[in-house]
Amino acid sequence: KIYYDSDADLELLKDKTIVFLGFGNQGAAQAQNLRDSGIPNEKIIVTNREDAYAEDAKSKGFNVEHNFSKAAQVADIIFLLIPDQVQPRVFNEQVAPSLKDNAVVVVASGYNVFFELLQFKPSQDVVMVAPRMIGSSVRSLYVKGKGFPCFVSVEQDGTGSGMSIALALSRVIGATKAGAIASSAREEVAMDLFAEQALWPNIIVLFREAFSVLKEAGCSDEALCYEMWMSKEPAEIFERAAEDGFIDQLKYHSTVSQYGQLNGALQLDGSAIRARFKDILYNQVLNGKFCREFSSIEQDLEKDGNANPLNNLYEEHSKSELAQAEKRYQYLFTNGSEHV
Numbered sequence: 001k002i003y004y005d006s007d008a009d010l011e012l013l014k015d016k017t018i019v020f021l022g023f024g025n026q027g028a029a030q031a032q033n034l035r036d037s038g039i040p041n042e043k044i045i046v047t048n049r050e051d052a053y054a055e056d057a058k059s060k061g062f063n064v065e066h067n068f069s070k071a072a073q074v075a076d077i078i079f080l081l082i083p084d085q086v087q088p089r090v091f092n093e094q095v096a097p098s099l100k101d102n103a104v105v106v107v108a109s110g111y112n113v114f115f116e117l118l119q120f121k122p123s124q125d126v127v128m129v130a131p132r133m134i135g136s137s138v139r140s141l142y143v144k145g146k147g148f149p150c151f152v153s154v155e156q157d158g159t160g161s162g163m164s165i166a167l168a169l170s171r172v173i174g175a176t177k178a179g180a181i182a183s184s185a186r187e188e189v190a191m192d193l194f195a196e197q198a199l200w201p202n203i204i205v206l207f208r209e210a211f212s213v214l215k216e217a218g219c220s221d222e223a224l225c226y227e228m229w230m231s232k233e234p235a236e237i238f239e240r241a242a243e244d245g246f247i248d249q250l251k252y253h254s255t256v257s258q259y260g261q262l263n264g265a266l267q268l269d270g271s272a273i274r275a276r277f278k279d280i281l282y283n284q285v286l287n288g289k290f291c292r293e294f295s296s297i298e299q300d301l302e303k304d305g306n307a308n309p310l311n312n313l314y315e316e317h318s319k320s321e322l323a324q325a326e327k328r329y330q331y332l333f334t335n336g337s338e339h340v
């Protein structure tokens, strides 16, 4: 089911105090959209630790409260828009104990709800309003008078009016203009984490190995970088696929290319990759294995240097032939220098 503006009743938000926990990518975009949709500024509070994001909120005229518990006490509706990995710590310790019994908690991702990492009272509403768009586009599309795709769901209906509130909120942040798609935290987590842990890692490896095989066959680094992605051809192909269809976009390619791709895809046996994909989905994503592993390193992600596992992963990937070549030719591409 897809919900549009006409499905949303803005009366439900009248006189409600709306708190944004976080003013980052999504927080800044959604808070501004909501205010521009007519929610009075005095009914909006941005609660943020003292950092550059808080300064940004102040500079945009928002009321900023640094004490999360104080903001939580007055919240009728609270958007959780700080990074997923810090939400359980911050929410459970500094927000949940002060929240009203009938408060509405809004998440922009299903992660912490699906894996039951947040502590709610049964009387509270928990809704998911999850834009399928980066924050800057959530804002720029709204400013252009357009909507953006979004998933909406009720994960806990403490008050009995969770869906109506979720739709009203989807409308004021600008989502129902394009259509908010009925979903669930489970569906959002399955698709998101599967794409991140199964689909895109395969694409990274496909490009990395293709690069090495062609380099070994005598292709130059600069030709490979441009041919494979720096020309932005893959980006164009995906844009065409979104407009014309995943396979039908092939009609824009040469006949040699069309035949090669269509025939080549049929020659590949998908059963091994399908089995691997299923294994990742069921035995890594949906059973919570990844979540437990990620929770155990969460605090290390704020450390510097090699103590941060993310830095080590970047370092490991920077060793591939593709990454080494790219470093040199990206410089050439952006600076136009002849000296690489």
Ligand code: NAI
Binding pocket: 021, 022, 023, 024, 025, 026, 027, 048, 049, 051, 053, 054, 080, 081, 082, 083, 084, 086, 090, 107, 108, 109, 130, 131, 132, 133, 134, 135
């Ligand atoms: P972000 O990384 O931009 O968050 C920054 C905000 O979190 C700032 O206000 C900062 O002060 C605060 N913050 C960071 N660490 C903190 C800590 N340790 N304690 C207290 N506050 C802290 O977050 P982003 O990307 O906007 O994500 C927010 C939510 O939106 C997440 O649930 C995410 O999954 C979801 N989402 C994000 C999208 C995106 O484009 N980035 C797209 C769709 C959903």
